[in-house]
Amino acid sequence: MVAEDDIVNQRIIKSILDKKKCIVSIVSNGKDTLEYWQNNDVDLILMDIEMPVMNGFEIVKEIRERELVTGKYTPIIALTGATMREDREKCLKMGMDGYISKPIRIDRIYQAINSVLRKYRKIESLSIRQFLERVDGDKEVLTEIIEDIISDDYEKEYLGNIETCIEQGNLEALNKNIHKFKGSISNFDAYNAINILETMGENIKSRNLYIIRHLFKELKNEFFDIKCELKEYKRKFLNNL
Structure with missing residues (x-):
């Protein structure tokens, strides 16, 4: 799932992931992000920090609290224009599993997704x-x-x-x-x-x-x-x- 309110970034990210045959769902505000996650099987979330209605940190906090009850875990990668080291550390401290700085680049997305999925889904490099x-x-x-x-x-x-x-x-x-x-x-x-x-x-x-x-x-x-x-x-x- 891609939680991103900017239509240009939505199209860029979807285009990148479509090439790898990913099933991509896009939501444009924090409330819809939380509802979609609650009602669907989501393997991974690319989460914009500056979302309307609820920001990325508020959404992640709510998801992590609900996961304590459900017992499931959804990897979340932050999407943000902030590039300082402390910004990355804040994202990880708040419960996110990865970090992609904007502007969006193909290599950054693939690197972050591969790293997170291999860690949490126990995906091996080789068959x-x-x-x-x-x-x-x-x-x-x-x-x-x-x-x-x-x-x-x-x-x-x-x-x-x-x-x-x-x-x-x-x-x-x-x-x-x-x-x-x-x-x-x-x-x-x-x-x-x-x-x-x-x-x-x-x-x-x-x-x-x-x-x-x-x-x-x-x-x-x-x-x-x-x-x-x-x-x-x-x-x-x-x-x-």
Whole structure:
């Protein structure tokens, strides 16, 4: 659910989330936000702080109090034009789970949503079980593939080449390397990494190297998480073959 009264921001956010096949409901004031949350199954709320009728802090306070009775929990991400560190800390202290500063940017939304959903919905970065099915249940093949991905050579070939293209400003080569990496890592349904790669590709069209560099930092962090998950899976399930 998107709780936002500004029609331009509504359209921007809905457009961004529609591309990822999200089901988006939009409400324009605090009272309607609370009523919609009360009467519908909501996975996550993007909450504008400066809402009419009830502001974002008042809504969150009411939701968190009602959740003490219902026992359910809804992740809430703040949308705000404030950018100071204390503003972010206030949002988190008031019961929000994430923070997106305006103006709205694609990378900020994806980063915040992925972070919050992975934390509270226990969403894993990878689908190893599905990949095992793709190799017809052959754990030896899966072990070899995991060893390839967690190797330094794999990281140099994919992340290293992407980083070189960014440093050189070679957007044509960058686009090719992004598609190459996406094709490889998508075998594990690594949705977070795929989202970042797709957003990088979208920013190549507008030649926005500033955002691309920022996204690459997120990609490196995500790939580190992927390697950790693969190493742990290998340690727990595959080392006793």
